[in-house]
Every structure is written in structure tokens, then in C-alpha cells.
Amino acid sequence: MAHLSNPHITTGPSAQAPAAGLRAALHHVLALDPPPECVVITGDLTERGEPEEYAAVGEALGAFPRPLHLVTGNHDAPEALVEAFGGTRFLGGGTTTTYEVEHPALTVAVLDSKVSGSPGGRLGPAQLSWLDRVLSRRPGVPAVVCLHHPPVPVGIPFLDAMGLADGPALAEVVAAHLRVVRVLAGHVHRPVTAAFAGSTVAVAPSTYRQSGLVRREGPPGYTGELASFLLHVAPEGPPGTAWVTHTVPVDGG
Numbered sequence: 001m002a003h004l005s006n007p008h009i010t011t012g013p014s015a016q017a018p019a020a021g022l023r024a025a026l027h028h029v030l031a032l033d034p035p036p037e038c039v040v041i042t043g044d045l046t047e048r049g050e051p052e053e054y055a056a057v058g059e060a061l062g063a064f065p066r067p068l069h070l071v072t073g074n075h076d077a078p079e080a081l082v083e084a085f086g087g088t089r090f091l092g093g094g095t096t097t098t099y100e101v102e103h104p105a106l107t108v109a110v111l112d113s114k115v116s117g118s119p120g121g122r123l124g125p126a127q128l129s130w131l132d133r134v135l136s137r138r139p140g141v142p143a144v145v146c147l148h149h150p151p152v153p154v155g156i157p158f159l160d161a162m163g164l165a166d167g168p169a170l171a172e173v174v175a176a177h178l179r180v181v182r183v184l185a186g187h188v189h190r191p192v193t194a195a196f197a198g199s200t201v202a203v204a205p206s207t208y209r210q211s212g213l214v215r216r217e218g219p220p221g222y223t224g225e226l227a228s229f230l231l232h233v234a235p236e237g238p239p240g241t242a243w244v245t246h247t248v249p250v251d252g253g
């Protein structure tokens, strides 16, 4: 499963670089051999959540030939996202930003942590019980839970101040389902890994620009580091064999 994040697609004079980054990452994903079973983009699809920006996301995705799942970030607007992609495979064929897709060997559960007017995130009890029901359906089949805000502090104070309010409640649900092989997030614009509720949180870098690793107070700014994405791999082996995560730098990103 390929895991991209934070393309921050926009329109106007700043449109070129983020669009080029997303296109380069998607191109690189397709060049993988074998290609991934599916792709997820964990939020901040756009810079401002405007309809024209979602149209530009659609142009960048084009006729992408693998299953691809979109996640809502704090820069996104769920209504505009649904308006643009509702009923398409990019939202699992549905018209909500919380949805699941059952691949033959993998369940993908997508959560919406957007809080209107805030850069921080929250899932809320209704979404968490929905997740619990989804994860109860196919015991033994690996599941990946996707959301924008990392459910644990990442050690960068600026971003931890706009983290997920109910990470511990998500941890309770995940801990009850051994099938959750990864919890995938974005938001940080850097790769970060953490143990989480018997599973592993993997935060994907941005396909556009990377934040600084700034572990004191204050905005981390952006660095010249290469764009990259994550590739989560189920190695051959008996059920329960651990998944591994690769960080893949993007040529031209």
C-alpha cells in the first residue's frame, strides 16, 4: 500500500509546485514493480478547501489506474471534497469522508479528523464506534486505519499543539482489534513512526514540501528535503508476519 500525504494542491500563482509534486509521486508509485494494491493520500489534499482546488486534485489524479483513497485534512473542506469526489472510487464510491474499502486481502478504514475552524483534529464517539464495527467484520484480515492527524504527539511542539484531541479513544478501539497493521497519518510533513495500541503509527512526508525537525517551540518552517512517500508492505509469511514500511524518495519531487 502506497501512502502519500499533504499535497496542498492550490490554484493561481502558487499552483505549479504542489501539483508537480503530487504528479511526480503518483508517477513514481506506478513505476513500482509490483505496483501497490492501493494508494492513500492522508489529507491536506488542498491548501484552502476550495472547489477549484479539488478540481485541480482531480486533474492530478486523472485516470489513476490503481484503487486510491482520499482522506480529509485540516486544510480541506469535507463538503467541497464530497462535492468533487462523492460517488467516485476516490471516496470508496460513497458520499462521506468516513468510509471503508474492503480489498480482497486488506480493509482500509478512512476517518475524518477535521474540526471546522481549527488546525487540530478530533474523531468523536460516533466515528470511533463506526470504526469498531468495521474492524469487527473481517477478523484475521489485515486492516489499515487512515486519518490526517497523528493520534500521538510527534515531538515537534508546533505540530503537537494542533494534534488529535481523542488519540487515547482511538487507541482503545485499535487495541481491541489485532488486525490493525498500521494507523496511517499525515499533517506533519515529515516521516514519523510510533508504537500505538499494539499497532504502529506511520506518518507520511509531504509530496510537496517538508517541515523542519524543530523540537523546540515555534513554527518549524520548511526545508529543502526531498519529497517522498511511504510504502507499507506485507511480507510473505504465515498470518501475523509483521508488515514493514519503506520511505521512498520521489525523483523530481
Ligand SMILES: [Fe+2]
Residues within 6 Å of the ligand: 044, 073, 074, 075, 148, 186, 187, 188
Ligand atoms: Fe494538516
